Amino acid sequence: MTDNHVSLNMNVRGLEQSATIAINDRSKNLDENGKHIYRLGLGQSPFPVPLNVVNALKQNAHQKDYLPAAGLRQLRQTVAEFHRRKDGVEASADGVIIGPGSKELMFILQIVFYGELMVPTPCWVSYMPQANIIGKKVSHVHTRKEHRWMMSAEALEEHLREQNDRYRPRILILNYPSNPVGCTYPEEELKAIARVAREYELILLSDEIYGQLHHRGRHVSIARYYPEATIISGGLSKWCGAGGWRLGTFTFPPDLQWILEKMSVVASETFTSVCAPIQYAACRAFTGGISIEEYLLHCRRILSTLGNRLATMFNDAGIEVNSPEGGFYLYPDFTRFRKQLKQRGITDSRALCEDLLEETGVAILPGASFGRDAKELTARLAYVDFDGAEALAKSKMHAVDKPLPDDFPEKCAFNVIKSAQTIIDWVKG
């Protein structure tokens, strides 16, 4: 009702809470009312923050001063060094800005950048609502199931050709490994996309928040092939298990320094600076080292083992899904069951997820929340409803260069396996 209030800005009328946050609140509510909920809705890392990073935070609890709007100098240096080391790209402290989550930095980027936003779909839930809040124009590059729901360089080129406006200022957001799909781009595709981007003078926002969770530790940044106009987006939320710490980073090339500078000005007039103890602790995280690399090896192996098991379960049951390559998501497609679902009154992805939650307690998000036509029967499943600390401890009992035992998913992520089976049984009716 308040949505129609005359004093509400037009851009936020009809805007609802972010789908991932909403499903979490809804799940909590149902849980408190006695219904067991399988929480595959919110994409939160199941793993604890590495102990040495937690200790760094404790040791810096006394840091109380406001920090520079662009971030603590030492952290900016450490982040630049992280990208040089991990991604093999040129990066300098001056090109790094620290924000309260990469989400906020994306919002500010959209505020300061005049041009259009281009987003391949399915895409992360917040890119488009942020653009809507600001009143920015968004164009979608739709992907196809046959192409693993990832954008091809040809599709991008075709989209740009259709726009027929060669030098319109545009930012293209690329996210890989992908939320919601769980796949990533092969190096050749990154090169081909980079070629098109260069031809059309696009700015790329390369959202690599799941880069360190590439299941084989082989993440490649497109900044290698398009260094002059790629902004790398990252942070502590996913690979370091610290979503609630709220620390994100953008790393700019020298040619785009003008954007960073204006973002710092907006930061100084809005959030001022990111919480000081968190920034000091983040220096420890981005410095890395043997214990952090080991932690990552175990996280990746657990996620890969579990994700692949789920993909096999779904595919065997006729629910098509790509095998995951990074992060902790799957994007199953229920199209083959369209007829049976229709008989139960389910004709779109929203109804599918609503009914599934009501009838079985399994919370997943509809494809419609990721920029797809609601009529597509797709959904995103975040396979994170397990005790990450326990899974890490058990994984450490097995040599890191060997696969985990076959029964690992049942032993360490029983709820996730059970919820996948519940989805399959429910869909099959």
Ligand SMILES: Cc1ncc(COP(=O)(O)O)c(C=O)c1O
């Ligand atoms: C693809 C993607 N990008 C960005 C974010 C934002 O992360 P944060 O603001 O915690 O850095 C998320 C969080 O779920 C995400 O999945």
